Amino acid sequence: MDKRLQTLGILFIVYGAMGLTAASIVFLVFAGAGVISGLFSDIFAMTFITSRVGLIWTAVVAISAIPALLSGWAILKHNSWGRTTGLIFGALLLFEAPFGTALGIYALRTLRNEDAVKLFKSAKLQTA
Helix, strand or coil, rough: CHHHHHHHHHHHHHHHHHHHHHHHHHHHHHHHHHHHHHHCCCCHHHHHHHHHHHHHHHHHHHHHEEEHHHHHHHHHHCCHHHHHHHHHHHHHHCCCCCHHHHHHHHHHHHCCCCHHHHHHHHHHHCCC
């Protein structure tokens, strides 16, 4: 069971890192488009809107990637709250087809296992 939890923690961290990478790329693309549109147009609104859309999109993607990183770290460290955050994040991943759905099913199946429940309960008792 510990091997499955380690795999799940690593997958969550990789998923979060990919989200942060995607957020960075989106920001660079939209910021670059905003600068380019400002060079070829005298309309300040085009630059402003394009840059703001990129900034908002980046914030949404980055904010959605942070729980993956936190959940993965907590599962790897066997923190008592790691199972709870992993279950919540796994349930939310079910709506992100196709890779999120597969990861969400794996997370729910792994974290709802009786051995995982015992492991995280024992970790909670050790910290108390």
